[in-house]
Amino acid sequence: MAEVEATKSLAGLLNGIAQKEYHNKEEISEELLKNELYPELPAEEFHALHEKMKGLLKSIASADMDHGQLEAFLTAQTKKQGSRGVSVEQAAALSRFWKSQRARVRESLLGQSRWEPGLRGLSWRVDLQTSASRGEAAHSNPVALVELELGRSGQDSEFVCLEFDEAKVNQVLKKMADIQESIDTIVNRG
Template sequence: MADADSQRSLSALLNGITQRVYHGNTEITEDFLKNELYPGMTQDEFRVLHDKMGSLLKSIASADMDQAQLEAFLTAQTRKQGSSGLNSDQAAALGRFWKAHRSRVRESLVAQSHWEPGLKGLRWRVDLHTSASKGTVANNPVALVELEMGRTGEKSEFVCLEFDEQKVNLVLKKMAELQESIDSIVHRS
């Protein structure tokens, strides 16, 4: 039973570290985690455990380790001597935790690494221009494109573009050239 409690506490510690570091939850502090999960441990003992788990999570997350890489990494950590290594229960808990949380941690890291606004949405339609600027009737088809730009959680900005048939053809030609360039690079490697 003590092993199960130890595994749950370690999993909760890893979750707390992840919530604070990767998801920005400032309510979860080191003192909160110690008092809730390891009240019988001294502050120094807890800090060593907390820092070790935080460091291991950082290494695993920054490398975005898949299952094979994680197993090799954890095996190396269990072979280390002294307080810098992991015991097999800690390695197992860390492995289970990473398997369950890898995608969310990765999404968070990707979101944190975007400095510029990104494309959040795109809408388009084709309309007819019914009049020209001097009052003459034109009846030319135009493509109207609305781009939604912004960062997650922030207010979006919209950019509206209007393309006539020639500009649509030019954009399609440039996109085809770009695809050819990408294909040539991919096929070379």
């Protein structure tokens, strides 16, 4: 019976940590989790358990571990000595939790990594403006028109229209070349 309660408490702790860290449930605090799940455990012991499980979940989630990677990771954790390692029961609870919550945690992390509002669409065209009066020769100035569709998750799009003359188009292209050069420099360093 005590083992079943310990497993339930650990599952609750992992769910609580995930709710706070990955699903932005600010009302879930370390103190709340302690009072609800481990009322008899001294505060410093609970804090150590909480931080260990939070760190392990962060490692598992940031690597988006598949089943094989998870099992290898947890096996290595069970072989660590003392308070640095995890028990077989803790490893089993982590494994069960990750198998059931991987997709939700992954989706949450992807959502947190997106800039909002995001670019949903882009369309453009080049127009030639012409002017002619009283038989004068027509002359044209090309103008680039760019329409950006912007939006936040779950909301309707907003549209922004930009107009560029040839000089502005060249400035934008130069900036984009500079950005690409910076990215290439960083990528080639690593």
